Amino acid sequence: MxxxxxxxxxxxxxxxxxxxxxxxxxxxxxxxxxGPLPYFYIDPSLRVQATLRRYAEPRTVSVDTVIEGLGYHPESPGVVEFEIEGKTYSLEAYSSGEQLFYVFGDQTNRDATYGAGRFLYSTLPGEDGLTVLDFNKSYSPPCAFNDYSTCPVATPRNRLPIRIEAGEKFDMSFHYSPEH
Known part of the structure; x- marks a missing residue:
């Protein structure tokens, strides 16, 4: 409302x-x-096919948020597996209506993107279990821009050991605090 x-x-x-x-x-x-937000250049190689590996039954997972003591408990249908540069990685997917939602971290969180991770959506997989992860569409959560949001943060399970140089970058000048 x-x-x-x-x-x-x-x-x-x-x-x-x-x-x-x-x-x-x-x-x-x-x-x-x-002003306009900073982005990495579009990288077609970071638009990857992914396969949903469904759990036997969907699970409710516990995800921390930027607010201590306030959790986020989405339902997860399983993990999506995908390849980047010949190596296989996976992310736990969260159900979000007619889409899958991901909160992921990667090695750019140290110097180029928001430290708590980024958000990404994909379509629900078809009967074959396939969907597409387009990391060029990954974006910073609302908490990257102010101190008053309740964003989930990437779990250790969803932290990738590589740099995903695609999607939205982070610039502290876009973060609002009462001192502005």
Whole structure:
């Protein structure tokens, strides 16, 4: 539910039975000066076919968030396996309506992308179990831009030991804090 008045908007959010109000001012100077986000160049080799390896039964997984004590508990149908440069990797997928959702980390989190990981969606696999992971569409979670979001962070299971130089980069100048 959202309530708005002029440039102001209030949204009620619920996380694990706890409620909060998300307030936005679309005319705030920081919002108005927000420029284009930095991205890696598109890399066709980082648009990869992936195979969903389903668990016998979907599992509820426990994922930490940037807010200590507040978890995220998505349902996972299984892991997707894919190859990059001849090596096989996998990510645990989370159910998200008509898509699969991934919170992943990689070696760029140290110097080029948001440290807690990035988000990515893929289509649900067909009968053959195949889907496509297009890392060029990976993006920073909302918590990369402010201190007031409740984003899930990449689990150790979903941290890749390689650099995924595709998708959105991170620049601290885009992060809002009350000092702005």
């Amino acid at each position: 959202m309530l708005s008045h002029g440039s102001l908007a209030w949204t009620v959010v619920e996380r694990e039975g706890k409620y909060a109000i998300r307030f936005r001012d679309f005319e705030h100077p920081f919002v108005k000066s927000f």
